[in-house]
Amino acid sequence: EAGVVQSPRYKIIEKKQPVAFWCNPISGHNTLYWYLQNLGQGPELLIRYENEEAVDDSQLPKDRFSAERLKGVDSTLKIQPAELGDSAVYLCASSEGNGEAFFGQGTRLTVV
């Protein structure tokens, strides 16, 4: 069974440019998470979906970040415009609601 798939693995962009990350969760998993991981830190939740509904986006900086999960499957996370401080690893995870989340390999974003 395929795990959580994220793309791209790495992205380098100039500040003020837009960027988008894509996540394909494990089939059948209704819950999808986007986490931000800064160097040397634990993951911090950005947004959580139950099917297509964003049920917790309180930590998402809505002035520049947006996310969507159309049809309750794949999800995209967008930053526009990117800032230097957005350089981090963006992790996607999914869960079928049994207390275990499965993580993708992450997208490492570098803003220069």
Added chain:
Amino acid sequence: AQSVTQLDSQVPVFEEAPVELRCNYSSSVSVYLFWYVQYPNQGLQLLLKYLSGSTLVKGINGFEAEFNKSQTSFHLRKPSVHISDTAEYFCAVSPPVMGDKIIFGKGTRLHILP
């Protein structure tokens, strides 16, 4: 609200020696507890989880953890580490609602010394 404290940012240990990585949590309600491992340039992989029942939980790669409600701790242990255990370890907590958000500690980097 829940929070997680990992008391050590780095733990050096000799190969084949035992190791304990400490984790304390704070919550006003009962919680689910997890330990995840992150190898370099990889995502997080679940080592073990405590949802209910026996307080001693066994996970993959020979790791185990013990839930101690009175001390609000969930320390991770392994009796004999291997060089391949070199990684970052994250303790995490979640409210007892399936699919709710998971809150992570800052992580402990395990260094295995030859």
